[in-house]
Amino acid sequence: MPTLHREDHYIGRTGWLRAAVLGANDGIVSTASLVVGVASARAHHADILLAGIAGLVAGSMSMAAGEYVSVSSQADTERADIERERQHLAADDPGEREELAAIYRSRGLDPSLAREVATQLMAHDALGAHSRDELGISDTLSA
Numbered sequence: 380m381p382t383l384h385r386e387d388h389y390i391g392r393t394g395w396l397r398a399a400v401l402g403a404n405d406g407i408v409s410t411a412s413l414v415v416g417v418a419s420a421r422a423h424h425a426d427i428l429l430a431g432i433a434g435l436v437a438g439s440m441s442m443a444a445g446e447y448v449s450v451s452s453q454a455d456t457e458r459a460d461i462e463r464e465r466q467h468l469a470a471d472d473p474g475e476r477e478e479l480a481a482i483y484r485s486r487g488l489d490p491s492l493a494r495e496v497a498t499q500l501m502a503h504d505a506l507g508a509h510s511r512d513e514l515g516i517s518d519t520l521s522a
């Protein structure tokens with residue numbers, strides 16, 4: 380029995396990686412700027428340390444809340460778009476099939492194959508096909 384070809388990819392992890400890189404960079408730059416600013420005012424060592432720690436804590440909380448709000452707004456937008464697509468599919472199935480076929484034609488399939496692919500994918504999971512190929516929303520990259 381043949382075994383499935385298996386590959387490991389990391390594209391699904393880009394969300395938290397991007398947030399981690401942005402957060403770390405922001406934490407370093409803002410904390411260093413704060414420490415340099417306080418130090419240049421000839422503060423005592425303890426005050427500089429306090430400013431650095433306070434800046435680090437404030438920056439961490441701000442970045443965490445900011446990332447949560449950012450991801451939540453993306454997830455809300457994706458949910459709303461998927462719901463809009465569900466309504467389009469209920470209202471105009473042939474039009475949506477033609478829309479999907481046009482997407483596949485633009486990707487290089489000939490017209491009859493594009494129509495057949497659209498028909499079979501919509502028979503299998505119409506909303507999934509439109510979410511992925513029309514809206515660009517996939518399990519791998521969604522918020």
Ligand SMILES: [Zn+2]
Pocket residue numbers: 464467475478479509513
């Ligand atoms: Zn559609």
